[in-house]
Amino acid sequence: MNPKHLKIESILLILMSGLLPISISAQDTPPNSYYVEVTGFYEDQFDGLYLQFDLGTELFRYKWIAPDLSINLLYGSVSDEDFDDRNRDGEIFFRSFDSQSFMAWNAAFGAKFIIDDDPGQFIILPKYHFGKQEATGEYSDSDGIASKTRAFTSNSHWSLCAGYEFLHPKYYNKFGVYLRYTRFNAGKSLNLLNPENQVYHRTNFNTPAIGITLRFSTSFSKKVRASY
Secondary structure, three states: OOOOHHHHHHHHHHHHHHHHHHHHHHHHOOOOOOEEEEEEEEEEHHEEEEEEEEEEEOOOEEEEEEEEEEEEEEEEEEEEEOOOOOOOOOOOEEOOOOEEEEEEEEEEEEEEEEEOOEEEEEEEEEEEEEEEEEEEEEEEEOOOOOOEEEEEEEEEEEEEEEEEEOOOOOOOEEEEEEEEEEEEOOOOHHOOOOOOOOOOOOOOOOOOEEEEEEEEEEEEEOOOOOOO
C-alpha cells in the first residue's frame, strides 16, 4: 500500500475515533422539551386553595442550566352566605349570597438550575411573571337585589421553585414535584371591586403563598443510550 495513502487513512481513523464520542454525546444531550404543570397554593383567604395551570417549554440544556418559558392561568374564589333566623314554620326571613373570584393570565420566563442525581435531578427555578388579572364580585339576596362588578389590572411577580425531577430510563420524559413560593397578589384586582352591597366586601386581599407543583414534560423522543 502506498505510504502516503496509509498516512491519510491513519489520520482519518484518528479523527473519527476522536469525533465519535463527541457525536454520541451530542446525540444524547436532552433536546428541547414541553411541559404541563399544575400548582395548588394554600391561602385561607380563598377557602384554602387557589390554582395555577402552566404550559411551557425548556428550550435547551447547557451543562447545569436550562431556559424556561411558559404561559399560565391562575384562579381562585371565596364565597359567603348569610340568613336570618327561621320562623316557626321553618322559613328563612332573609338570605343573601356573595362571591368574589379572580382570574389571571401571564407569560413567564426563568432559568432552571440543575443538579444531576442517579435516578433524576434536583432543580431550582426562579421565574418572572407578567400579565393581567380580572376580579369579579357577585351579590344576590332573597329581596331580589342582585349586583355584579368587575375590576381589571396589570400584574407582575416573581416565583421560586425547588424540587426533584424523576427521569424516564428510555425516553426524554420527566415528572417533577416542586415546592413553589409565589409573590402573586390577587388583591391587586380584588381590592378594586366596588359592589353596591358592602356587607361582605373585603379590601384586604394579599395572597403571596406556598404551594405544591406537579410537572410532566416530554421531548417526544427516545434516548440514544436508553437504560433498560
